[in-house]
Amino acid sequence: MKRIPVMEVFGPTIQGEGMVIGQKTMFVRTGGCDYRCSWCDSSFTWDGTGKSTLLSAADIVSQLKEIGGDRFSHVTISGGNPAIHQGIGELVSMLKERGIKTAVETQGSIWQDWMQDVDDVTISPKPPSSKMETDFEKLDTYIERLKDYNSSLKVVIFNEEDLQYAEKVHKRYPEVPMYLQVGNDEVDTVENDSLLSRLLERYEWLIDKAVESPELNDVKVLPQLHTLVWGNKRGV
Numbered sequence: 001m002k003r004i005p006v007m008e009v010f011g012p013t014i015q016g017e018g019m020v021i022g023q024k025t026m027f028v029r030t031g032g033c034d035y036r037c038s039w040c041d042s043s044f045t046w047d048g049t050g051k052s053t054l055l056s057a058a059d060i061v062s063q064l065k066e067i068g069g070d071r072f073s074h075v076t077i078s079g080g081n082p083a084i085h086q087g088i089g090e091l092v093s094m095l096k097e098r099g100i101k102t103a104v105e106t107q108g109s110i111w112q113d114w115m116q117d118v119d120d121v122t123i124s125p126k127p128p129s130s131k132m133e134t135d136f137e138k139l140d141t142y143i144e145r146l147k148d149y150n151s152s153l154k155v156v157i158f159n160e161e162d163l164q165y166a167e168k169v170h171k172r173y174p175e176v177p178m179y180l181q182v183g184n185d186e187v188d189t190v191e192n193d194s195l196l197s198r199l200l201e202r203y204e205w206l207i208d209k210a211v212e213s214p215e216l217n218d219v220k221v222l223p224q225l226h227t228l229v230w231g232n233k234r235g236v
């Protein structure tokens with residue numbers, strides 16, 4: 001049994017982002033990331049400020065049950081980059097055996113065969129504002145391996161350059177459902193009222209941009225719903 005560094009297990013809450021937004025779900029957040037996005041809202045998973053616990057898949061299932069009781073049937077695995085951890089395959093199969101659906105959030109930089117066993121795979125390649133570089137050949141292989149599975153692309157947008165990047169990604173993978181997500185540029189604030197107005201303003205800006213772009217006719221434009229409701233609070 002391979003053990004997995006886990007930062008937090010929480011829920012049930014709602015999935016605040018992307019392809020299954022609104023879905024009632026538990027979250028398992030793993031530690032460690034191969035990226036260092038400039039605006040990462042979960043940097044405690046990789047910058048040394050957070051603490052992880054090494055758990056087996058069975059331990060994680062027990063924690064999920066302990067925290068969520070019988071009030072869930074869906075688990076979202078995020079991070080950090082959960083794809084660093086081979087052991088998640090076992091967690092996914094244990095949950096499946098118990099009739100629990102799974103989702104994963106990853107940037108698409110590291111492949112694991114267990115990706116194909118996950119019910120909802122969100123691939124979130126990083127735009128220029130993140131200061132990360134996308135290896136498009138690697139991403140091609142990723143998308144190819146998931147073409148017969150339920151996957152989607154989600155690009156976070158902070159500026160015009162990010163929008164051009166999203167257009168490029170959408171054009172390269174026209175068959176994959178594409179989500180544009182409002183970037184939160186105040187990940188440390190506790191001023192929920194001003195954060196909410198800022199994010200709604202940014203959402204309106206993003207809608208306007210998608211509306212005026214003929215390259216973005218078939219996209220879905222979303223805010224991070226959990227941030228609108230709870231601000232930058234952790235574990236929700």
Ligand SMILES: C[S@@+](CC[C@H](N)C(=O)[O-])C[C@H]1O[C@@H](n2cnc3c(N)ncnc32)[C@H](O)[C@@H]1O
Pocket residue numbers: 033039040041042078079080081082105106107123124154156181182183184185187224
């Ligand atoms: C924290 S990441 C963890 C999963 C994986 N490392 C990834 O980036 O896809 C989960 C999602 O949050 C998004 N995200 C991170 N920081 C954000 C921010 N400041 N504003 C909006 N979305 C953000 C990421 O792009 C990703 O889609």
Ligand SMILES: Nc1nc2[nH]cc(C(=O)O)c2c(=O)[nH]1
Pocket residue numbers: 013014015016017027042078079105226236
């Ligand atoms: N409610 C809620 N929805 C989310 N969707 C993606 C999240 C993440 O951090 O990966 C997240 C999160 O942390 N909370």
Ligand code: SF4
Pocket residue numbers: 033034035036037040041042043045079080081107
């Ligand atoms: S890839 Fe995801 S977890 Fe890693 S730094 Fe970027 S947003 Fe944060």
Ligand SMILES: [Mg+2]
Pocket residue numbers: 041042
């Ligand atoms: Mg988050």
